[in-house]
Amino acid sequence: MADENVILEPKVDSLSIGGSLQGSFEAMADRLSQLQVFSVKVAPDSLSVLRVESRDIQKRPFLFFLMTFNRDKITIEYSMGQDSSSKLRKLYVLRNLLSVLSLTLDIYQPNPTELFQVLSASTDDALGSLNQNYSVLVNNYDSLFNEYRELKRMSTQLMSSNKSLTVQASQLSNENDELKARLKSLEAYSDESLMSMIEGWIQAHDNTIDIDEFAKNYKIVAPRVEQMLNKMVSLGYIEFRG
Numbered sequence: 001m002a003d004e005n006v007i008l009e010p011k012v013d014s015l016s017i018g019g020s021l022q023g024s025f026e027a028m029a030d031r032l033s034q035l036q037v038f039s040v041k042v043a044p045d046s047l048s049v050l051r052v053e054s055r056d057i058q059k060r061p062f063l064f065f066l067m068t069f070n071r072d073k074i075t076i077e078y079s080m081g082q083d084s085s086s087k088l089r090k091l092y093v094l095r096n097l098l099s100v101l102s103l104t105l106d107i108y109q110p111n112p113t114e115l116f117q118v119l120s121a122s123t124d125d126a127l128g129s130l131n132q133n134y135s136v137l138v139n140n141y142d143s144l145f146n147e148y149r150e151l152k153r154m155s156t157q158l159m160s161s162n163k164s165l166t167v168q169a170s171q172l173s174n175e176n177d178e179l180k181a182r183l184k185s186l187e188a189y190s191d192e193s194l195m196s197m198i199e200g201w202i203q204a205h206d207n208t209i210d211i212d213e214f215a216k217n218y219k220i221v222a223p224r225v226e227q228m229l230n231k232m233v234s235l236g237y238i239e240f241r242g
Contacts, residue, residue, distance in 0.1 A: 010079035018111030021071045065093045087125040
């Protein structure tokens with residue numbers, strides 16, 4: 001089991017490029033003061049530009065880079081995590097150097113040959129460290145993005161369908177409740193009341209009864225009417241005639 005008290009130290013590397021001070025370090029500091037991500041410090045014979053990106057649990061700088069501009073050269077020290085790419089980290093630091101130089105080029109000029117050589121070598125190293133060809137990565141990204149868009153479209157359709165089904169289910173539930181209530185009301189007649197109604201109907205219709213018409217008129221289901229007719233026959237209240 002790893003010791004939780006062990007503090008991992010970052011790897012530190014450095015590089016240097018020739019340069020030439022055309023103005024003053026004070027003028028450079030004034031120019032760079034607009035970059036709030038950097039800490040700038042002026043010394044008699046140099047200018048330091050520091051950026052601390054992260055700190056360890058003891059608040060010491062962990063990821064950082066320090067650019068020191070001397071009268072005749074630029075020195076850069078930078079750190080990197082133990083599991084990070086040193087080639088990509090170097091390229092990232094050089095990109096920040098270019099940002100600083102772009103603001104101070106009239107005050108401090110790097111040696112163009114050395115700068116271009118360092119940039120070219122670092123770019124080649126970074127590209128060579130990639131596991132896949134750039135075009136393959138782009139194609140994979142496009143494929144995944146298209147799949148994402150299709151899944152998103154299907155998700156939208158499913159959400160719309162689900163909403164529609166929810167509305168339909170609610171409507172069916174209401175209709176079912178209405179039918180149950182209606183059926184309950186239709187079955188509310190007692191046997192005695194229903195037999196009296198049937199008897200009155202028969203007398204009013206020349207001793208005949210149309211079950212469907214009777215059921216429709218009193219909003220009663222036909223099977224219940226038939227049930228009562230059979231009961232009345234069995235009790236001798238009425239008799240069937242052929």
